[in-house]
Amino acid sequence: MACDQLWLTEDLQPSLKGRDVFAQVMQLNGDNFRDVPGRKTIRVTLGGQSYFIKQHFGVGWGEIFKNLLSFKWPIVSASTEKQAIEKLGSIGIATTPLAGFGSRGCSPASMQSFLITRDLGNIISLEDLALQWAQIPPNADFKRRLLLAVARLAGRLHDSGLNHRDFYICHICLDLDQLQQDNIHLYLIDLHRMGIRETIRPRDRMKDMAALYFSAMGAGLSPRDYLRFLRVYRGKSLRRVWREELAFWQQVQARAVQLYIKLHKVEPTLAQMGGRVPSQP
Incomplete structure (x- = not known):
């Protein structure tokens, strides 16, 4: 489907391969840094390198309408952060380097997605x-x-x-x-x-x-x-x-x-x- 996307850097591809890489990433567990309804942030080691993964599991229509009624634009996927990382890179502001992105589904309420970034280290x-x-x-x-x-x-x-x-x-x-x-x-x-x-x-x-x-x-x-x-x-x-x-x-x-x-x-x-x-x- 046109709504489905998957992209990984070359150095990540050997660690994440198989018939369903998207499902594999969404099922990964690691050091838990944030766990809120619909979204989770973990740190994992893949191929000897430390990464942060933000997993978005779908926010539901209730959360979307709650945000809209509060005049807030709802965040329904990891695509906002992906675009932000790319934009910051274009204007010379350093941020977490993008290593992978994936999304599945078209409905804003049930769309699932992930963002992988390299650990900045010290x-x-x-x-x-x-x-x-x-x-x-x-x-x-x-x-x-x-x-x-x-x-x-x-x-x-x-x-x-x-x-x-x-x-x-x-x-x-x-x-x-x-x-x-x-x-x-x-x-x-x-x-x-x-x-x-x-x-x-x-x-x-x-x-x-x-x-x-x-x-x-x-x-x-x-x-x-x-x-x-x-x-x-x-x-x-x-x-x-x-x-x-x-x-x-x-x-x-x-x-x-x-x-x-x-x-x-x-x-x-x-x-x-x-x-x-x-x-x-």
């Missing part, structure tokens, strides 16, 4: 790194370089029409082997909800930035750090940012504060927020 999420900083403050130069690398990643993502939809620092990872060579190399992961358009919508940009801002509130960033990030992310002077985008950044901060209160039941401190967005340019 990495640390920026969320885990920030937890370390709470015990041992980082070198100031390293923190500044990392902050600006994240700002460039975010700017390239959004300026290319993409929004992550879960843009928290836990989904940005640092390559520790590259760091040994004094290189800051970042990966953007967990792309199964990514929005892909020609131009990002203002609300999508705002929600992404609020998520990033909220998730970085425990990283010990100073007001100057926040301002450095903003200048590099927008590629313009702070005077222009405040003059042209003040209302937008007030929305970002307000939403980030709401997220913080929802999780912690208290308001963030001004120090965590890096100060308040000015009320006027």
Whole structure:
């Protein structure tokens, strides 16, 4: 059927062969990283190489209608993440390398699919790194370089029409082997909800930035750090940012504060927020 697809890299093909490779992949078991209704993420070793496999078993019409009634586009297969990986590669943002994809069925409610990506190896999420900083403050130069690398990643993502939809620092990872060579190399992961358009919508940009801002509130960033990030992310002077985008950044901060209160039941401190967005340019 035209709806059925199957693709594997050459190095995976010797490990996954037989009359029904699709069924074989969907039945694989391994280290369980996520198991939610309709979707499972496992880590397996195939041909001596570590891989992550995301198995989508079908979401059902109930889940589809629930998302639509909440004005959310339902994720019904692994194809969204496949397209996101390919798009990120085209704009120079590193992510998990694609090693395999398959789908079976045409109905959005019962379609099954899988995505196979190579394990990135020796990495640390920026969320885990920030937890370390709470015990041992980082070198100031390293923190500044990392902050600006994240700002460039975010700017390239959004300026290319993409929004992550879960843009928290836990989904940005640092390559520790590259760091040994004094290189800051970042990966953007967990792309199964990514929005892909020609131009990002203002609300999508705002929600992404609020998520990033909220998730970085425990990283010990100073007001100057926040301002450095903003200048590099927008590629313009702070005077222009405040003059042209003040209302937008007030929305970002307000939403980030709401997220913080929802999780912690208290308001963030001004120090965590890096100060308040000015009320006027």
